[in-house]
Amino acid sequence: MPFALGIGTGSIPPAAPAATALDTPVFVSLGFPRPGARASPTGDTPSSLLGERCPGQLARLRSPIGITYAPMAFALSAELERQLEQIIVRYPNKAAACLPALHMCQRANGGYVSDEVIAFVAERLELGPAHVKGVVTFYSLLNTRPPGRHQVWVCRTLSCCLRGGENLLAHCEKRLGIRAGQTTPDGRVTLRTAECLASCGSGPVIQVDEQYYEHLTTDEVDRILDRLLFEG
Numbered sequence: 001m002p003f004a005l006g007i008g009t010g011s012i013p014p015a016a017p018a019a020t021a022l023d024t025p026v027f028v029s030l031g032f033p034r035p036g037a038r039a040s041p042t043g044d045t046p047s048s049l050l051g052e053r054c055p056g057q058l059a060r061l062r063s064p065i066g067i068t069y070a071p072m073a074f075a076l077s078a079e080l081e082r083q084l085e086q087i088i089v090r091y092p093n094k095a096a097a098c099l100p101a102l103h104m105c106q107r108a109n110g111g112y113v114s115d116e117v118i119a120f121v122a123e124r125l126e127l128g129p130a131h132v133k134g135v136v137t138f139y140s141l142l143n144t145r146p147p148g149r150h151q152v153w154v155c156r157t158l159s160c161c162l163r164g165g166e167n168l169l170a171h172c173e174k175r176l177g178i179r180a181g182q183t184t185p186d187g188r189v190t191l192r193t194a195e196c197l198a199s200c201g202s203g204p205v206i207q208v209d210e211q212y213y214e215h216l217t218t219d220e221v222d223r224i225l226d227r228l229l230f231e232g
């Protein structure tokens with residue numbers, strides 16, 4: 001096929017194709033330093049160390065100042081990898097599998113989504129880590145820190161409050177010696193509040209791990225908490 005540059009013909013050489021969104025490296029701030037990154041002498045994290053190229057190059061990325069990032073520390077077992085593949089193919093695109101993938105990885109990671117889990121899910125689903133982190137911090141059922149062995153959710157929405165939900169929360173805080181959002185020092189119970197647990201006709205309601213307790217009184221809450229603190 002003849003090759004013509006157009007020199008001497010007066011024609012204009014074709015311009016280089018414009019970069020598409022996928023050709024262009026995307027750098028986003030995650031808000032946490034990458035594993036293996038060196039702290040700056042000033043204590044600030046240089047923006048170059050927060051950079052993230054997406055999709056799918058996390059373990060191989062090298063910063064402009066020559067730091068090689070550590071490989072991702074989180075991995076699934078072969079069986080869970082197989083289950084993750086089955087989840088992904090159920091959806092029209094990989095991004096749509098973000099929530100079930102995060103729930104699976106959270107269970108495999110001791111009940112919380114660490115930075116390594118975020119990097120893992122981002123790579124598998126070909127998403128930016130900032131996107132995945134946004135999902136994790138939006139949904140209250142995804143934990144960013146290790147929770148206690150049991151999680152107690154007290155509904156604080158209107159129907160339950162009209163039936164004594166606020167008193168129930170105060171009672172739980174006093175009984176456990178912690179505030180909502182905290183974990184008992186022995187790591188047994190994390191106390192949290194929930195927006196409407198969808199059982200408004202049977203308030204006040206609490207959820208303990210996967211189980212609902214309805215029409216509660218403080219005596220019944222004491223029995224539940226005793227079981228969690230001393231038996232569970």
Ligand code: FES
Binds near residue numbers: 200
């Ligand atoms: S308001 Fe508590 S379950 Fe709906």
